[in-house]
Amino acid sequence: MNKAILMGRLTRDPEVRYSQGESPMAIARYTLAVDRRFNRNGDENTADFISCVAFGKAGEFAEKYFRKGTKIAVTGRIQTGSYTNKDGVKVYTTDVVVEEQEFAESKNSNGNSGAVADNGFGGFGGGSAPSASAVGDGFMNIPDGLDEELPFN
Numbered sequence: 001m002n003k004a005i006l007m008g009r010l011t012r013d014p015e016v017r018y019s020q021g022e023s024p025m026a027i028a029r030y031t032l033a034v035d036r037r038f039n040r041n042g043d044e045n046t047a048d049f050i051s052c053v054a055f056g057k058a059g060e061f062a063e064k065y066f067r068k069g070t071k072i073a074v075t076g077r078i079q080t081g082s083y084t085n086k087d088g089v090k091v092y093t094t095d096v097v098v099e100e101q102e103f104a105e106s107k108n109s110n111g112n113s114g115a116v117a118d119n120g121f122g123g124f125g126g127g128s129a130p131s132a133s134a135v136g137d138g139f140m141n142i143p144d145g146l147d148e149e150l151p152f153n
Contacts, residue, residue, distance in 0.1 A: 002077040002078055003075065003076075003077060004074075004075065004076055004077060004078050004096045005073075005074070005075050006032055006034050006050060006052075006073070006074045006075075006096065007034065007071070007072070007073045007074075007104050008032035008033050008034035008035065008047070008050070008071070008072070009032065009033050009069055009070065009071050009072075010030055010031070010032065010033075010066055010067065010068050010069060010070050010072065011030075011031045011032070011033050011049060011068065012030070012031070012068045013030075013066070013067055013068050014028040014029065014030040014054075014059075014062040014063060014066050015028070015029045015030070016028045016029075016059060016062065016063040025055060025056050025059070026054075026055070026056060026057075026059030026060045026062075026063060027053065027054075027055055027059050028053065028054045028055075028058070028059035028060075028062035028063055028066075029051065029052070029053050030051075030052050030054075030062060030066065031049050031050065031051055031052070032049070032050045032052055032072070032074065033047040033048075033049055034047055034048050034049075034050055035047050036048060050096060051093075051094070051095045051096070052074055052076070052095065052096045052097075052098050053095050053096070053097055053098065054097075054098035054101060055097075055098075058098050058099075058100075058101055061101070062101065065103075070103070071103070071104040071105045072101055072102065072103055072104050073101070073102050073103075073104045074096060074098055074100070074101045075098075075099055075100045075101075076096045076097050076098045076099045076100070077096070077097050077099065078094060078095075078096055078097075079094070079095050079096075079097050080092065080093065080094050081093045081095075
């Protein structure tokens, strides 16, 4: 089985080209900076820079929506290859061929440092429910008198 699952941030905007022929296909190349979970030397955070390539609709999606710094999740397969460069040196490549890709955080969370934008309860029960940060324990307070309306005990 050849399956790769990655989550990281784009190091730059995707580079997109289109194939030749009757029906051109988008080919998007981008690099993900994926944090290492553990490091041996106790150094600061380190990352691996993993090359990804997305074809067709996935490539078009990357071209339209992905930008440098965007956190995304990718699943795909690892593919190796080689070519001879203009100096006659054989170069080996390793890429993740993208099968699925999606955003790994909301648009507002990039640089928002955990602020709660909208908890979806504005106007429920005659007033706005406090945000999670106002409570302090990470849970939202339930307004008084709503116990009978909740669908669980």
